[in-house]
Amino acid sequence: MPTRRAALCALAAPVLALHLSVSATPADETPVQLSTVAGPFQPEAGSLKTYRTPDWFRDAKFGIWSHWGPQSVPRAGDWYARNMYVYGTGQYKHHLENYGHPSKHGYKDIIPLWKAEKFDPDALMALYKKAGARYFVSMGVHHDNFDLWDSRHHEWNAVKMGPRRDIVGDWQKAAKKAGLRFGVSEHLGASYGWFAPSHGYDQIWPMLGVDYDGADPKYASLYHRAHNQPYRGAASWYTTDTRFQQEWYNRITDLLTHYQPDLLYSDGGLPFGKVGRTLVANYYNASMASHGGKLEAVYNHKEIGSGEFIREAGVQDVERGVMDGINPLPWQTDTSIGDWFYSEGYKYKSTTDVVHMLADIVSKNGNLLLNVVQYPDGSLPPEPMKFLQEMAEWMGVNGDAIYGTRPWKVYGEGPTKAASGHFKEDTAYTPQDIRFTTKDGAVYAITLGTPATAVRIASLGRKAGLESRPVKAVTLLGSSAPLRWKQGDDALTIEVPASLPSSMASSFRVTF
Template sequence: MICNSARARAKSATAVGSRTIALIATAALLPVVSAQPGVDSVARLDFPIADGPFDPNWESISANHPGTPEWFREAKFGVWIHWGPQAAGRSNDWYAKHMYLEDHPAAANHRKNFGHPSEFGYKDVLNQWRTPKFDAQRYMQMFHDAGFRYAVVMGVHHDNFDLWDSKHQPWNSVNVGPKQDLLGAWAKAAREVGIRYGVSFHHEYTWWWWQPAFGADSKGDKKGVPYDGLLTAADGKGQWWDGLDPRQLYGRPLEGYPEYEPVHLIAHGREGIFEKHLPYAEQYATQWAQRIQDAVEQHDPDFIYTDGNSSQPFSGKKSGSGYRCDAAQRVVADYFNRTLERRGKIDTLAIIKFSEPRTGLASTSESRVPAEMRADRAWMGELAIGGWFYEPGFYYDAGSVVRALLEFASRDGNFAVSVPLTPEGGLDPGAPEMLASIGEWMRVNGEGIYGSKAWKVFREGDRTLPRGALGKKQADFEFTTEDLRFTVGKDSALYVWVLTTPEPGAEVRVASLGKAAALLEEEPARVELLGADAEVEWSRDEDAMTIIYPNATGLQHAVGFRITP
């Protein structure tokens, strides 16, 4: 039942809910609105940061950071642990928001499994979330055996629910739901297994992302009945959430910005400052930062990661819309100063998804393979198997993961792949088999991956792994012996990768290694097939190096040749 005090706010909620769906359908057609006045001024926040040489500006950070730590290139291949309570919706990514969009499939799933969001909202999903199959130690060992050498562990997603014993967010996994410090369990397991790990933070744009939670159905029996986003602490008296304030989870309605509507899509075609809510914006950005500082203080990660499609958090543009301030600079400076104090050296980095090239920062390429090589900075590709949160029916294929790794490594990037966990913290039956197959491949071919860098060219052939989450489409995509990738191993050998397994006797023609290409500094003397003892026949003329694939058995997914002078 909806409480009377929340029902009194139904008029505002109805206005939001009645226009949301129609505007979503036309959002892509809306014109880009120029930023509001104040977008060019940067608010200087004053929350404390650790003492040290790093001042809260990009110039000081770049000047004092020694550069990307060696372990990051050495690790090369990572696992993305993108798991939290949104998996309980079994509706893939962004379930927490989509359940409040009445015509979205996730909303139908929620109503079928839990009830109407006016009576059973996302806060109640959090309360019922249990993780009896979760075993961080077992999974980290599986990940290590699969060849992963670092882990990206989600600390908080857009749902604003911290997955550690948070000092600044009472809506966390120790207080609500599983009653466990999940981030702490992952960090402990990573240290014990010997995997580097970082923590990802996705809560920068929670405040506008959550706006549908303040709406209501525009039709049907529940038309006009407000969703639970409008509840307050006073409404919780006698309820399971007595003592918790839903406003600390959902934020508050951001009204009065018709030029940005729908506000929850402001990052896609609109941008600007919530100038009617500047005191709230300052408080929000400060708490955003303090939560990251808290996680760093408790778990000492090897890197921190912030999500978004803007150049930095709180940039005033795209996902950073709403407020323009130096919270990101302060957080990064604090992190590096803490690193220096604890470790006596800087061997950490900050991954800011679409950041400009700066010393100490890395970027990412999500769900797509870049068209070109990127050797000017540290970066990683990131793909999810099936989707970023669990949904039944995901397709598990080791070959897709291997070929994705080669796509990113040949372009000088790292690669982290999200292996989905079920709501209960388990793995689908196909996942262990996939991980075991990836591990077998890495044990054979890892010498050309770990610590590798891009060569002078990164590819031959015109086929690229299709963009998007890894699934049957990517598994069924056909590569040929013309589709080649290149890396230079830390042993300085050149590795030529064929994105398929050739038939015995097949010719692999490598035009980039022909004499006319003039790309080799020394005459090649030996060609070896990784994982096989058979001698490899090869020849080289002006046009190409031609390799005859030997009668080798047991190799799968993709094969690598080691070329040495």
């Protein structure tokens, strides 16, 4: 077992700083070799800003994501592959108790335990489609540096080890069969620094100074070569090491070329300057070439962390949060029904939570991409299964107020102000909170809860409201019973019928 020099082991007190291999090598600055795909888009911000979001995405509104991989195996939540090497964390303790010390039993030993033996993509996709998803996104590669496809440039992939099947390819086939648009997510850009703790060692007896398995050069293709660029939060998300930038470019280009997804998601800003811009320009040009000159591709990136954020160059993604108001450009929230990877005892969102988020997001010109948590074997826990069933019922009734809609003059009204920004998604709404969408000249008013006796919509008042045309008719989606309503000077008032199609949210269609 390789150890540090004897003097290091004489330290008896815990050391809280992250210790990395003393054999770290400097960053490589060799220029990245880039190829180009012919087309109108060039790898400059000005060119990428000419992007226009395709109608399929603007109409879809709701997508489901499979944020799934070897990190599901320990059943201990997100970022396991990193935190199992961070002394004192819950995931470090979990790993020590269940698998052994990370000097001997590391993440490389978790990967073979991911078998995906109950993974049935066709059956799952049928559930997702029934629940209302119009697009599906597969994890391509997480920060753990493990590719879920038949990767040409990386030996650590799901075809060569673990489940020994093309996870991305199987998801793609199922999505196409179900008639859903298909996307992939890449989190690889941050991996170089994110995985740095695997090169460390315990900071206290009895294993002080004993290298974790990531420090073994034999596994450098998984844990990356030793380096001096540790991850220090999202502000240092991407490395300057061009050797890794080249690897990122080659692998993600392979992913895009092989599967030609409708959507690519990067977990952060656009990675690596011109390298990332070239990849996105190629992605857009290839999409146009394969769709008769029509751009059908969507690229998601975020305004947080490092990397470039070029708002007009794609579709902005907000992680576990929402926008403050109507955004002039289409955008997307990504969140999860539970933890990102399966975690025992984690509290799941209710279907009501998701419905209210969806209505708020769509009213503000956004889409919702929701991770549905899977067990390590690929099957669904009971909570996500219940959610899918309840969501299918709600969307079956209220889908007309969601799909193909656009924002109205205001996104909504009511007493509750939603928190906005990344990682702010726990707003508790009341039945007096209303969200608006519009389609084919009609306005849909969605109540975020069950109103008691009447729905009062000030924005549709005859004089005080925002619509100059008088109301002609009001109907409740999912109900054939006539409604009693009155358009006064200050508000449109709708009497609530004795029974509602759903207690989560009701959609009233108002025509003029």
